[in-house]
Amino acid sequence: MTAGVRYVRDRIAAVILTAVLGWMLADPDGLGRVLHLVFPDERVVLYERQTLTQMFVDHVTVAAAASGVALVIGGVLGAVLLTPLGRRFEDLVVTIADFGQTFPSVAVIALVVPAMGYGWEPVVLALVIYSILPIMLNIVAGVTSVPYDVVDAARGMGLSARQRFWHVQLPLAMPVIMGGIKNMLIINVSAATLGALVGAGGLGVPIMAGIGSFNNALVVEGALPAALLALIIDQVL
Amino acid sequence: MASSSSGPRHERDVNGLRTVAVDRGVVGTAGALLAAAATVLGPFVVLRPNRVLPGVAVRALAVGGGRGWWLLGGWLVLAALSAGGVLAARARARSFARWGRWAAVARGLGASALAAAALEAAGARAASFAALEGPLARTSLGGSFYVMLFGAYLVLFSAAGPGEARLGKTVAWIAPLVATGGLLVSGRLSQLAVLREYANIREAFWGAFGQHVMYTAGATGVAVVLGVLLGVWSARRRRAESAVFGVLNVAQVLPTLAFIGLLMPLMSWMGENVAVARAAGVGGIGWAPVFVVLVAYALYPITRNVYSAIRGLDSGVVDAAKGMGMNSRQRLWSVELPLALPVVLAGVRIALVQTTAGAIIAALVGGGGLGRIVFYGLEQTAEDLVLVGVLPIVALGLSLDIAVRGLEGILASAGSDAQDAQGKAAA
Structure with missing residues (x-):
């Protein structure tokens, strides 16, 4: 399959997924009828205490807030790591980041909550902590992946170090950096479903309610939009 | 994500080595100073008469028995040792290499000993508090204890980071393990809140631990078999490649809880209508949906590494095998897979780490594992649990x-x- 065909296919998939998600949010009655058809035994098929739209907005807010803060902090720290002095401590940061990978994101939430109490704040904090290192490392990996010859050619053309960074290294590093941002967004959308455990709301609320009452319709009401959201981010970015 | 870069430091010139030694010394000094600051500032342990009551924070210098002052002195000595290493490396380009190794060993041993001493000090404070308050007393480790631990980690890294001598590395890995193990066995830590909570649920803990290991081993095991099949298949057929990775990518992107949630209706249907599934305990709630999700996540790194390892093989090697009259299956088993093994193992490693962390979710849908303890502790807002x-x-x-x-x-x-041996034989 050529890259062009794949691009078109991904865009079409993204449009379809977005349309389904939009319909779920815009037409609760229709969604209820469909869930009744699929789960005829369940009396309740939609979560009753909050609308799906409210929970979706909560979910996106938590994920977006955490991603935004992590992007700013990770970006600054990544820039520090790119300075000649920072480069000398890169292997330390990589080692710590590898260690961080063995830590489940739920565990970070579970450890922050006893200190901060229930609510969205501990979830955002946990997600920020969890996202900073990957963002940082992707910036460094992106910039260092730019071939030396290219940078050298730019130097030969008389570009200063700053110009080389802004006009050559950074643009060429963007695909890797964007890949890191995409990964972070997907991880945060996923981890935000766990916010329901600690009172942060979001699409995990109906999932957990459904699990607690053995009601698969509620589980699907939360799981489907969360899955669609992650898939759309994956297709669009 | 970037993996750790263990560059061939030993191939660099003396100046390169010296820069590394300077950097490592700086990291070590910073770590020791951070730990020293943590003995003076912040809560080292938090004492609560029981789990619910608010705690009293105690600084390391105030834990009693003069232990805090010994810790402070120890960290300052270690900082001086590391700083001395920096100066020596800057000043004496050649001879530092000879004893720099021993300095690294000393730093590793020192940091391990001090971290162990900090743990012992916390344990001793917990014991005296428990003697005063009885069995409900909870002594938790506080923020500055963890800061001190991080400082110790920095010093250990300075002794055992990528490219350091093997002796220093071995010491820096083994010494902390031996020290912690010894302290745990000696019972000096038994009054710390973490170990009191553990003692309360000892049997449930080991049950949950066993389940967790089963998830990790089982899901990775299934993923290795499937991943090798899919990887080989997609390395040989272009059409298979885009289909396999398309599906695996979707699975990789789905949020864990949503993925489990979408499988639950399917699994409960199977549990009710498929005899084999029912016999195996498959249902909407329980191990089945979690296991499938863990396998799906683990498949991606393994399949990708099998695929790229086989694709990346030197075509000369494959041609040589063809020239020797090997058929496609023989080539796969005796040439391609053995050569691909190190890369495949890296994929298995990622899958193992990922599955170990991911299996925590099992407890949310009644699937057991260590997550049960985590979520139980979360309900009770008991950090130590x-x-x-x-x-x-x-x-x-x-x-x-x-x-x-x-x-x-x-x-x-x-x-x-x-x-190398082949090369010599050929020559």
């Missing part, structure tokens, strides 16, 4: 990571030895 669940998960993930990395190293060096 959460730690009883989290620490073994992290320890398990780290040990698997280190073990498989070691295996990769052995295989890679065996592979290059074999190639």
Whole structure:
């Protein structure tokens, strides 16, 4: 399959997924009828205490807030790591980041909550902590992946170090950096479903309610939009 | 994500080595000073008469028995030693290499000893508090204890980071383990809140630990078999490649809880209508949906590595095997897969670490595992109970990571030895 065909296919998939998600949010009655058809035994098929739209907005807010803060902090720290002095401590940061990978994101939430109490704040904090290192490392990996010859050619053309960074290294590093941002967004959308455990709301609320009452319709009401959201981010970015 | 870069430091010139020694010394000094500051500032332990009452924070210098002052002195000495290393490396380009190794060993031993002493001090404070308040007393480790631990980690890194001498590395890995193990066995830590919570649920803990290991081993095991099949298949057929990776990518992107949630209706249907599934205990709630999700996540790194390892093989090797009259299956088993093994193992390692962390979710849908303890602790807002669940998960993930990395190293060096031998035979 050529890259062009794949691009078109991904865009079409993204449009379809977005349309389904939009319909779920815009037409609760229709969604209820469909869930009744699929789960005829369940009396309740939609979560009753909050609308799906409210929970979706909560979910996106938590994920977006955490991603935004992590992007700013990770970006600054990544820039520090790119300075000649920072480069000398890169292997330390990589080692710590590898260690961080063995830590489940739920565990970070579970450890922050006893200190901060229930609510969205501990979830955002946990997600920020969890996202900073990957963002940082992707910036460094992106910039260092730019071939030396290219940078050298730019130097030969008389570009200063700053110009080389802004006009050559950074643009060429963007695909890797964007890949890191995409990964972070997907991880945060996923981890935000766990916010329901600690009172942060979001699409995990109906999932957990459904699990607690053995009601698969509620589980699907939360799981489907969360899955669609992650898939759309994956297709669009 | 970037993997750790263990550059060939030893191939660099003396100046390069010296820069590394300076950097490492700076990291070590910073770590020791951070730890020293943590003895003076912040809560080292938090004392609560019981789990619910608010706690009283105690600084390290105030833990009693003069232990805090010994810690402070120890960290300052270690900082001076590291700083001396920096100066020596700057001043004496050649001879530092000879004793720099011993300085690293000393730093590793010193940091391990001081971290152990900090743990012992916390344990002693917990014991005297428990003697005063009785069995409900809870002594938790406070923020500055963890800061001190991080400082110790920085010093250990300065002694055992990528490219340091093997002796320093061995010491820096083994000494903290021996010290912590010894303290745990001696019972000096038994009044710390984490260990009190553990003692309360000892049997449930080991049951949950066993289940967790089963998830990790089972899901990765299934993923290895399927991943090798899918990887080989997609390496040989272009059409298979885009289909396989398309599906695996979707699975990789789905949020864990949503993925489990979407499988639950399917699994409960299977549990009700398929006899085999019912017999195996498959249902919407329980191990089945979690297991499928863990396998799906683990498949991606394994399949990708099998695929790229086979694709990346030197075409000359494959041609030579063809020339020797091997058929496609013989080539796969005796040439392609053995050569691909180190890369495949790296995929298995990622899958193991990922599955160990991911299996925590099982508890949310009644699937057991260490997550049960974590979520139970979360309900009770008992941080120490959460730690009883989290620490073994992290320890398990780290040990698997280190073990498989070691295996990769052995295989890679065996592979290059074999190639050297071949080269000599050819000459």
